Amino acid sequence: MNTIKRVLGILWVILAVAAAYFCVFEFGLPKLLSDQQEDLVFGIIILFILTPLIVLGLGTFGYFAVIGEYNDDKK
Amino acid sequence: MSNTSTKGIWKVISASSMGTMIEWYDFYIFGSLAVVISTKFFPSDNPTAAFLSTLATFAAGFVVRPFGALFFGRLGDIIGRKYTFMATLLLMGGSTFLIGCVPSYETIGFFAPLLVLILRLLQGLALGGEYGGAATYVAEHAPAGQKGYWTSWIQTTATVGLFISLMVILTTKNILSPEDFDTWGWRVPFWVSIAMVGVSYLIRKNMDESPVFAKAKKEGTTSTNPLKESFGNRYNLKFVLLALFGATMGQGVVWYTGQFYAMSFMKTVLNIDSSQVDKLLGIALLLGTPFFIVFGWLSDKIGRKYIMMGGMLLAILFYRPIYKMMYTTTDVAHKTEITAKTVQNTETHKDNKTNAEVKVTTTIKTYTDGTTHTQKETYASDKKESKSNFIININSHDEWTLIFLVFIQVIFVTMVYGPIAAFLVEMFPTKIRYTSMSLPYHVGNGIFGGLLPAISTYFVTHSKAAGKADFYLDGLWYPIVIASISFVIGMIYIDNKNKTTHL
Numbered sequence: 001m002n003t004i005k006r007v008l009g010i011l012w013v014i015l016a017v018a019a020a021y022f023c024v025f026e027f028g029l030p031k032l033l034s035d036q037q038e039d040l041v042f043g044i045i046i047l048f049i050l051t052p053l054i055v056l057g058l059g060t061f062g063y064f065a066v067i068g069e070y071n072d073d074k075k
Numbered sequence: 076m077s078n079t080s081t082k083g084i085w086k087v088i089s090a091s092s093m094g095t096m097i098e099w100y101d102f103y104i105f106g107s108l109a110v111v112i113s114t115k116f117f118p119s120d121n122p123t124a125a126f127l128s129t130l131a132t133f134a135a136g137f138v139v140r141p142f143g144a145l146f147f148g149r150l151g152d153i154i155g156r157k158y159t160f161m162a163t164l165l166l167m168g169g170s171t172f173l174i175g176c177v178p179s180y181e182t183i184g185f186f187a188p189l190l191v192l193i194l195r196l197l198q199g200l201a202l203g204g205e206y207g208g209a210a211t212y213v214a215e216h217a218p219a220g221q222k223g224y225w226t227s228w229i230q231t232t233a234t235v236g237l238f239i240s241l242m243v244i245l246t247t248k249n250i251l252s253p254e255d256f257d258t259w260g261w262r263v264p265f266w267v268s269i270a271m272v273g274v275s276y277l278i279r280k281n282m283d284e285s286p287v288f289a290k291a292k293k294e295g296t297t298s299t300n301p302l303k304e305s306f307g308n309r310y311n312l313k314f315v316l317l318a319l320f321g322a323t324m325g326q327g328v329v330w331y332t333g334q335f336y337a338m339s340f341m342k343t344v345l346n347i348d349s350s351q352v353d354k355l356l357g358i359a360l361l362l363g364t365p366f367f368i369v370f371g372w373l374s375d376k377i378g379r380k381y382i383m384m385g386g387m388l389l390a391i392l393f394y395r396p397i398y399k400m401m402y403t404t405t406d407v408a409h410k411t412e413i414t415a416k417t418v419q420n421t422e423t424h425k426d427n428k429t430n431a432e433v434k435v436t437t438t439i440k441t442y443t444d445g446t447t448h449t450q451k452e453t454y455a456s457d458k459k460e461s462k463s464n465f466i467i468n469i470n471s472h473d474e475w476t477l478i479f480l481v482f483i484q485v486i487f488v489t490m491v492y493g494p495i496a497a498f499l500v501e502m503f504p505t506k507i508r509y510t511s512m513s514l515p516y517h518v519g520n521g522i523f524g525g526l527l528p529a530i531s532t533y534f535v536t537h538s539k540a541a542g543k544a545d546f547y548l549d550g551l552w553y554p555i556v557i558a559s560i561s562f563v564i565g566m567i568y569i570d571n572k573n574k575t576t577h578l
Contacts, residue, residue, distance in 0.1 A: 005567060012320075015560070042533060045526065049138050053522060061316040061564075069313045070568050 002071040009065025016059035023051035087216045088228045090282050094164050094275040095209040095229055097268065099236025100243075101171035102136065102202050104264045105195065106335060106528075107240050110342070110349070111261045115179045116188045136199040137525025140517040143203020145302065148510035151208050152301035155292070156215070156509060157284045160208035161276065167201035168272025170194045175265025203521070207513030210496040215285040215505070220375060226496035227371020231364050234488070237334060238360040241353045243267055248350055291505050298506040305503075305511040314502050315515050321569050322498060323519025325387045325561025326491040328554035331524040332394065332531075333484035334360070336550065339528050340398065341477065344535060344547050345405045348468050355478045362478075363485030370493030378571035379494040386490025387562040393487075394551045397480050402547050404476050405469055407440075407448050416441040431457035445470035523557055 031043030151159035174194045180187040217225035243264045251260040341352045418439045433455045440448040447468045454461040503511035531550030538546035
């Protein structure tokens with residue numbers, strides 16, 4: 001189980017990076033640069049709230065998993 | 076447990092739950108009245124823009140919740156649970172009452188949405204501090220091995236608060252004429268709050284501090300810097316992250332899909348009459364609410380993990396079939412129209428502002444199963460295009476089908492949400508419990524869950540514009556993906572028997 005936890009940690013880090021790409025380039029920036037008021041609000045929330053949370057949070061979680069912080073003997 | 080201690084904990088539960096329920100009520104009347112608020116506080120040229128702006132303001136209330144969790148969580152770990160959640164109650168009640176007093180956009184212009192936004196942010200801050208305090212307070216009073224059962228009473232408050240908000244709105248609508256409700260009646264549910272908060276404040280004022288916290292304070296073992304100890308310490312931070320990504324993130328989206336998205340879907344995608352939606356959602360919530368207690372109790376017996384993860388898995392698997400069935404149940408394309416009963420009326424009047432002639436054509440179609448479809452087409456002589464909208468009134472059979480489909484979603488909610496307060500409070504030690512459990516809870520619910528209506532509505536609008544046949548299901552991808560990630564993390568990394576149990 002510990003090995004699965006560590007290997008999946010890499011997946012969480014990759015997911016954090018992928019989420020960063022989608023949140024910034026697919027959702028955030030196009031909305032932020034749009035002239036529409038509702039798009040602007042949506043873009044701000046995606047870029048400045050959701051993106052840092054997913055990227056930093058999930059990235060750190062993945063890192064902890066990779067280095068074995070969630071291994072059974074560490075709890 | 077002796078009778079005396081049973082009485083004692085019921086007193087604790089009722090005082091905590093009532094206040095928390097009122098806070099949820101305060102928070103949700105804004106969401107339940109989103110459509111009418113959008114016309115009062117935002118420029119009404121474009122209804123979609125106005126609605127999205129309201130959702131954004133709605134989201135602002137959610138986004139600020141984690142900050143409330145940090146601010147009040149810290150206070151709660153330093154000065155105590157009781158005084159902190161009394162402060163949040165007053166802040167919430169005051170903000171809600173004032174929202175009901177803000178003049179409309181037509182009267183004070185830009186200040187109207189600005190004031191509403193500020194008050195909404197204060198509501199979010201208050202809620203961010205309230206829930207963690209109430210859950211911690213109850214858990215610290217509850218006997219060992221029964222935390223799931225006793226804290227599940229606190230878990231019912233969010234749904235009960237939503238239910239009461241719907242009932243107060245429905246009652247106000249029934250008492251007043253549609254014109255009066257639209258002019259001033261929508262403010263009544265906001266004003267009602269101040270009386271409820273007053274009563275709850277008096278009850279809470281006479282409660283004692285949590286025995287666990289009082290003991291820690293007496294022994295001098297409380298934290299001097301809960302924020303640093305919660306998030307600056309790797310050992311604790313890893314549990315905060317696990318609680319967020321393995322539990323509250325998935326729980327948050329399941330909660331908001333089953334209750335808020337279901338409501339928004341029925342009102343804006345299925346176009347069912349708003350009062351009819353409030354009524355059927357209210358019935359589904361009423362039927363589903365006891366299951367919070369059932370699953371909270373069950374989590375004491377078999378563990379928290381598999382109940383929460385089971386709820387997430389069922390939601391992931393069944394959301395699309397459920398919403399597809401909701402859509403087909405009410406879709407008039409599948410019904411037979413009684414053409415002889417079709418009624419059409421045209422009225423013409425002058426717009427007071429533009430002096431243009433406005434022609435409103437109302438067409439009411441009746442179907443063999445009793446469904447009615449009311450379409451209003453408005454044509455103003457100074458505008459090139461006509462505006463058209465419709466409302467459906469469904470028959471009793473379809474109503475019960477929808478109640479059943481929403482009820483199933485509420486059951487998923489009770490599975491993920493019933494045991495989560497006990498799960499979170501057991502994860503962290505007394506001295507940083509309020510801070511540590513509040514943050515993942517409010518990030519998961521406030522941000523991942525609270526943004527759901529805005530994000531899912533965006534997906535649906537986008538797919539509809541792209542001409543997709545099943546556009547109405549695309550809003551579900553957000554909760555499905557988020558809940559799937561949370562499910563995998565929860566299954567792999569969370570122990571069913573929490574080895575770090577601190578209570």
